[in-house]
Amino acid sequence: MTHVLILEDDKASMEALGKILTEYSEEICVHAASSYPEAKELLDGDIRFGLFLLDVNLGGENREDIGGILFAREIREKFCYTFTPVVMVTSVGAMEMQAYRELHCYQYIMKPFRPEQVIEVVRKVLDRDKQEEPPSVVVKRDGVNYQVRCEEIRYIEAVHRGIRLHMKGETWDVPYVTLKQILLKVPGEMFLQCHRIFAVNRREVEYYDTVNRIVKLKDCADVIEIGVTYKAEIGRIVSGKLG
Known part of the structure; x- marks a missing residue:
């Protein structure tokens, strides 16, 4: 199920978008907001959205309003939505350039929108979600979010005020993240x-040496090193009774 958040202050446009999406696929669940505060409440809830459709202008006749872009910034500030598709809905062509450059928007839809145009965008998003991509993790380095493929990471080391990713060919220091936190973001069966x-x-791993308490990569x-408190668990893995 893909949860879609629509932010649109025009009731007719909101209902039209919702109808197009729900009729296109039973795998889509639409959540609608007509204002920035309503959208913010949904964003801060427990639902994990897979697509955002945002009206750039939320001020009715006030063409200076860019509430949709402000909300897109709010989305991008959340770690889990760094790469989630954001589609801007606009009748002002100049707006989409700002959104593209600043917010890495997936695409835009010009008003008055056509059903086939909306469906094409949603189809691409759903197809993207279905593709089996290698697992990855998003980390912030030097103020920029990067998507790192887990298969590129040999091992992770906890360092002072952060972690160090030992990858094939390079090493990255990632501040303000603990080993425990990063392990919650990577596949548990992989690390x-x-x-x-x-x-x-x-x-x-080439082999585990529980006698000398080391892991050979x-x-x-x-x-x-294999810690004393982890030796027994590693021993069960070696014997084939776990993992």
């Missing part, structure tokens, strides 16, 4: 914590 400051990518000279 294994073996020490209070280390977690390894299981696919990169493929094509990597780094020594990853």
Whole structure:
């Protein structure tokens, strides 16, 4: 199920968009807001949205209003929506350029919109969601959000005031994120914590040495320690009784 948030102050346009979406697919659940505060309340709720359709102008006849763009900024400030498709709905052509440059919008729809135009945009989003992409994690580095493919990470190390991603070919320091927090964002079946400051990518492990308490990684000279409290669990993995 894909949850879609529509922000549109014109009732007729909102109902038309909602009707187009729900008639196109039973896998779409529409959530509508007619104002910035209503949309903000939905955004801060428990629903995880897969698409946003935002009217640029929420001020009726006031063409100076850019409430939709302000809300798009609010969306992009949330870590989990860094790459979620945002589609602007506008009758003012100059507006879409600002949205594209500043907010990395997926596409825009010009008013008066045509049903086939809306369906084409939604179809692309749904197809995008269905594609099986390698797992990835979003991290902030030097003030910029990056999407890192998990398969590129050999192991993760907790460092002072952050973590260090040891990847194939380079190392990234990511501040203000704990090892515990990053492990909640990566696939649990892919990464294994073996020490209070280390977690390894299981696919990169050559072997576990529980006697000397180290993990040997493929094509990597780094020594990853196995903590005393993690030794028993690693032992069960080695014996094939776990993982």
